[in-house]
Amino acid sequence: xxxxxxxxxxxxxxxxxxxxxxxxxxxxxVDDDYAVFRVEISHSQKENRGLRRKxxxxxxxxxxxxxxxxxxxxxLASRPSSVKILDRYRGMARGExxxxxxxxxxxxxxxxxxxxxxxxISIDEGSGISTQHVIVIxxxxxxxxxxxxxxxxxxxxTEGDDPRHxxxxxxxxxAGVAPLLATDDLATTPQPRNRRSITEVSGMLNADLKxxxxxxxxxxxxxxxHTGPDQMSDPERLGLGPLGCRPAPGSEYLLYSIPxxxxxxxxxxxxxxxxxxxxxxxxxxxEMDPGNMHxxxxxxxxxSREDWNQxxxxxxxEGCLDKKGDDIVVDDVKVEGDAPLTWNVDKTxxxxxxxxxxxxxxxxxxxETNPNVATHSHLHVLRDREPVPxxxxxxxxxxxxxxxxxxxxxxxxxxxxxGRPTSGNSKEKRFLCTFCNKGFSCPQKVEIHQRVHxxxxxxxxxxxxxxxxEAGNLKRHQRVHxxxxxxxxxxxxxxxxQACHLKRHQRVHxxxxxxxxxxxxxxxAQAGNLKMHLKVHTEERPFACTHCGKRFxxxxxxxxxQQKNHSTR
DNA sequence: CTGGGGACGGGGCCC
DNA sequence: TGGGCCCCGTCCCCA
Numbered sequence: 400x401x402x403x404x405x406x407x408x409x410x411x412x413x414x415x416x417x418x419x420x421x422x423x424x425x426x427x428x429v430d431d432d433y434a435v436f437r438v439e440i441s442h443s444q445k446e447n448r449g450l451r452r453k454x455x456x457x458x459x460x461x462x463x464x465x466x467x468x469x470x471x472x473x474x475l476a477s478r479p480s481s482v483k484i485l486d487r488y489r490g491m492a493r494g495e496x497x498x499x500x501x502x503x504x505x506x507x508x509x510x511x512x513x514x515x516x517x518x519x520i521s522i523d524e525g526s527g528i529s530t531q532h533v534i535v536i537x538x539x540x541x542x543x544x545x546x547x548x549x550x551x552x553x554x555x556x557t558e559g560d561d562p563r564h565x566x567x568x569x570x571x572x573x574a575g576v577a578p579l580l581a582t583d584d585l586a587t588t589p590q591p592r593n594r595r596s597i598t599e600v601s602g603m604l605n606a607d608l609k610x611x612x613x614x615x616x617x618x619x620x621x622x623x624x625h626t627g628p629d630q631m632s633d634p635e636r637l638g639l640g641p642l643g644c645r646p647a648p649g650s651e652y653l654l655y656s657i658p659x660x661x662x663x664x665x666x667x668x669x670x671x672x673x674x675x676x677x678x679x680x681x682x683x684x685x686e687m688d689p690g691n692m693h694x695x696x697x698x699x700x701x702x703s704r705e706d707w708n709q710x711x712x713x714x715x716x717e718g719c720l721d722k723k724g725d726d727i728v729v730d731d732v733k734v735e736g737d738a739p740l741t742w743n744v745d746k747t748x749x750x751x752x753x754x755x756x757x758x759x760x761x762x763x764x765x766x767e768t769n770p771n772v773a774t775h776s777h778l779h780v781l782r783d784r785e786p787v788p789x790x791x792x793x794x795x796x797x798x799x800x801x802x803x804x805x806x807x808x809x810x811x812x813x814x815x816x817x818g819r820p821t822s823g824n825s826k827e828k829r830f831l832c833t834f835c836n837k838g839f840s841c842p843q844k845v846e847i848h849q850r851v852h853x854x855x856x857x858x859x860x861x862x863x864x865x866x867x868x869e870a871g872n873l874k875r876h877q878r879v880h881x882x883x884x885x886x887x888x889x890x891x892x893x894x895x896x897q898a899c900h901l902k903r904h905q906r907v908h909x910x911x912x913x914x915x916x917x918x919x920x921x922x923x924a925q926a927g928n929l930k931m932h933l934k935v936h937t938e939e940r941p942f943a944c945t946h947c948g949k950r951f952x953x954x955x956x957x958x959x960x961q962q963k964n965h966s967t968r
Numbered sequence: 969c970t971g972g973g974g975a976c977g978g979g980g981c982c983c
Numbered sequence: 984t985g986g987g988c989c990c991c992g993t994c995c996c997c998a
Contacts, residue, residue: 843988844976851975865973871990872973879972893970899993900970907969925969927996955998 931956 828838830845834852839845847869850856856866858873862880867873875897878884884894886901890908895901903925906912912922914929918936923929942957943950946965951957 840977841987848976867973869975871992872975874990876973896971897973897993898991899995900972902993904970926994928969930996 828840830839830842831837832839832845832848832852834849837848839848850868856868858867858870860866860873860876860880862877865873865876867876878896884896886895886898888894888901888904888908890905893901893904895904906924912924914923914926916922916929916932916936918933921929921932923932944957944960944965946961949960951960
């Protein structure tokens, strides 16, 4: 028994020794690995610091070169012949411009995602290909400053976008700008940073900076121009701001109305996973940073989710939902995944398929016919006005109100000067779309219309995934689910969900064919049929039968032909 | 020829 | 009385 006890004791001591040895071995291994990791981490940190220093040096160098070049150019060119892009805009706003000049835009070379400081901004007057972010900062009294009056087009980085960037532009603190300012105007005429207006001189692709002497009337306006397709994934590009839509020439006002969101967070309907815009069903919320907004902007640009929800519930549900008790949900504001990002790439705006296809024309037309467009602007009138509250609805409405304020101020000024109001039909369509300048009779109309540009569709169907920009369209859509067909044909048993469909259908009975071909005697009951027919005259028959070679102007004709003549059945 | 949706103007209601 | 808001009707386009 005693031997047994001794044996067990020895076993236990041996086990303990072995365990200790094992622990010591493990600890040693861990220590070694840890040391190795520490070395590697410190090495990586050193590398990072070195790279960062290099980057800073490069930025400083580039900025210095640009500043020197700018100074040289300013010395060489006493007064650039270019009367500035913004001057052109102003001229158009005053009715001095010529629409035949097309639309100006700032063009970034395609395929470039990132700004380079030395990358030129090309000015395109016709093509409308505009993909580069440009921020225009101008002084309200830029005009008062005369020919030297100032405005600036500042490049906005798209790569490694620094959220402070916009603010930095305004304060001149951003790398690449600050050195330039320091070596330019600031060096000679130190100015409070918030007093500076920065000037872009067209024709000079690099920013020409000029200090502003009048600090009190400073109005900083932002014009975010365009995102390219390459920026589809950038949530900040998909906010309710310009969204890449072309700015309306001649509308300085739009700068006050664009709800340029500081941040847009994407998430799926079903979760919080961050999305980058590829998901068509994604929703978004916006976060505005009032601290980054300036003056007129900051009080009217909150398009946050809360506001939209508030709007949605107060707006739509009061209208339709509680009326009929329809099961309609208005949830997060949604930007379609294919929300138009540029005027050039999305047919929603200008392409063949745009329903009215008219935005562009209307836009030009509005410039020509809308007296508001010709209203000379003095943005500083806004400074003394009471800011528009944001709590009553989406910002677009406010933008319209703000527009109205501007326009009314113009009228008032004209009256004071003994003249007639500049906008004679101020009651009619005085609320302008900030994207296309189209006029509407009330802010609500503008807000709805602007969803064409923003892709916002606040009204969602509970039965399917469809979303709509207008409540009425959602209501109409829901008849698809309910089967309701309130429009009955008196001649037959046909029933329709839409009144216009009934009206169209009744031509079958009446034989009315109001659409006549201008090139032959054929007449059609529907405009679309005439449109297809016209291709016969233009020899557009791109669809060939694979069996007999016969060509057709429409795929549907070919299909019918093949079913009739070559069906295997 | 029908079905569905986008977009916009008109008109009614409310404040 | 005028303006804002909302619903409805309608035109148009496309599949």
